[in-house]
Each structure stands twice: as C-alpha cells, then as structure tokens.
Amino acid sequence: MCTLLVYALIITTQIALVYASPSQGLFRSVLNNHGYYDVQAHRGGRGDVVENTLPSFAWGLIHGATTLELDNGITQDGEVVVWHDESIAAEKCSDTAPVVPDDPAYPYVGKFITNLTLAQIKTLDCGSKRQKKYPHQLVYPGARIPTLREVFNFVACADPSHQILWNIESKINPQYPNQTSSVDDFVQRQHEIFVSSPYYQSITYQSFDWRTLVAMKNLDDKIAISALIDDETASTPGNSTSMWLAGLRLDSFPGPSLSKQMAQAAHAIKSDILSFTGSFLMPFSSHEASSQFTSPEIISEAHMLGMKVVPWTVNRLDRVEELVKDGADGIITDYPNIVRRWAKEQGLRVAPKYPQKRVFSCLSQHMHH
DSSP states (O other), rough: HHHHHHHHHHHHHHHHHHHHTTTTTHHHHHGGGGSSOOEEEEGGGTTTTTTTSHHHEEEEHHOSSEEEEEEEOOOTSSEEEEOOSBBBOOTTOOOOOOOOTTTTTOOTTSBGGSSOOHHHTOBOOOOSSSOOOTTTOOOTOOOOBBHHHHHHHHHOOOOOOOOEEEEEEOOOOOTGGGGGGOHHHHHHHHHHHHHHSGGGGGEEEEEEEEEHHHHHHHOTSSSEEEEOHHHHHOOOOOGGOOGGGGGGGGGGSOOOOOHHHHHHHHHHHOOOOEETTTOOOOOOBBBBOOOOOOHHHHHHHHHTTTTOOOBBBBHHHHHHHHHHHHHEEEEEEEHHHHHHHHHHHHTTOOOOOOOOOHHHHHHHHHHHH
C-alpha cells in the first residue's frame, strides 16, 4: 500500500511538472539564467555599443550577459521608454524633423523626457554618436529610443525560451519632481508592462529613489527589488534626511559602521539586492572618523541580512577580481563580454551566448517596425 502511494505521488508530481506554467518558481532556475554568475550588461553594454538601444541589447545577448540592465523614463503621454537620462542630451542624440510642421516643442534635443510625447521622441537619432569615453562603441545611425515593450518584444524574438534576466531602473529624481514623472506613474506603468511580459518573473526593479522600491514591493511582492545607493544619495550636506532613501536616515540604524547601516537600511525596505558603486570609497560618517566604507564589510552584512550584492559600474578587471573575491553576487559592467570571459576563466558558470544570426535577424525585423 505504501509503495502504491509513493508511486502515485511520483506520477502526480511528474504530471504537475509537465503542466506547470513556465512562470512558476519550479521552473525558474531551469528556464532562465539564475544558475549563472550574474554578469550584467550595463545599458546593454555601452562600452561596445551606443547605449539603451535595440542594438546594444542585441550585443548584450551575443556577448553572453546573464542580465540586461536598462533604464526607464516616462513620456508626456505616459509611455515607458528605455533611456538613462532625464533629458535628451546633444552628446547622444540628434534631431531629425518635427512630428508636425511648426511644432513649438521642436527642437527636442535638450528637453526633458517627461515633457515630450513618444512620437516626438521617436524622431530622434540616438545611434549615430560615439561617446568620447567609449571609443570602441559601435554606432547604429538612425537607432531610436525604444519603448520597454519594444525591447521585450525584440529580446523575446532572439530569446524564445525567455532565459535572459532583467535589471530595470526607474529614472526618477526626488530632488526635482518636475523633471520626471511621479512615483505612482513609474510604478504603475512599469508594473503593467512587467506582468504582461513573458519575463515577469525574471525582472529585478532597481532605483536610487527608494520610494519607488517601497511602492513596487507594496504593489507586487513577487518583483525583486534592488536598492541603489552612492555617496550623493546616502547623505546630504548638513546631515539632513536624504530625499532618496524613502524617509530613512542611515544614522538611525545600529551600524556600527556606515557600510553596515547602508545594508541595514536596504533590508528595512525589504530589498532583495543591495547595489552600490563598485569604484569609490564612502566618505567618513559623522561618528566614525577612522573607518571608511569597505566592500567586504558591506557585502558580508548584506549577505547576513539575506540580500545579494551587485555593484555597479565596474569596468576594470582588477576591481572585478576584488569584488568577486569579497563575495559580490554579480557585476554590472559596460563590458559584459570581457567580464564574462574573465568569469569563465575563473571557473564560474557563465550564461550561454546567443547565436548572432538569430539575434541580428530579430534586430533587423524590430529596428524597422
């Protein structure tokens, strides 16, 4: 009888596995990149390709990134677009023509994303200008700022089994609320796209503005959140409360060091990941004159609190080596191909590269939509 019962349970489990939705947790580690060391392609890998464009994400796939990292803004008409800056910088984009004759908003270069419609933004050529700091960038003349839906659709074409992971940042500025959309706008509009995407359970939501992280977690606790922090957002002149930390003060946490306070604060908002800049030393805090921020300490504290640590934006392999040795769970980099190659040499499990032919075929289809 016991044998029959065990056999029945095995059969039932196998049937459940066959018919379970791919979005269920059972399949999460099987069907996507969670089992690999997390090499994140910053803005698609801006060291190699003009940033936050479909071509940049194409090369991120070809280079074998574990995760595609990108940024979101919200247009005047409520569309979620993939762009890092709050405004359109002349160093990155060029005007082509107004949407309509005598458009009073034209030229669009120099304007804030939140003050432009999607149609206006879609006229901009953001693929022709190689950035001076990134002399190896491939340019793609005529590349447009994509919407988040367009990025998901393109990547799903090249990644039909939906293995790639995502780290998506809301570019919101609490210091200048008129320059970006509101917390509710960001969270509601992004979440609507997240849940309708095949990548719903592969998304991490990150921000320097922790109000958006709290709001997203309250809306949907299945979305992983990553608390971004640096010296400019951790504290403010005069030791006033930083507007970036959702009302929290680092000096209200037991510490005893600034490093530990940062990790404790991120844990207080139920963050799954702590993401700090991997290339600077934090300033002295008011009560510790002789101890600076140290990566091993903050990584250790975050791990003790059950959070992962993914530093940004790390482009030097000597620094990558230090951070990985200290226990960093991933690296956000402008050069995912180089960091992946290093990780593979170290014996770390790395994500597979996507076939160029398929990626470029999908890119051709989606660039001309």
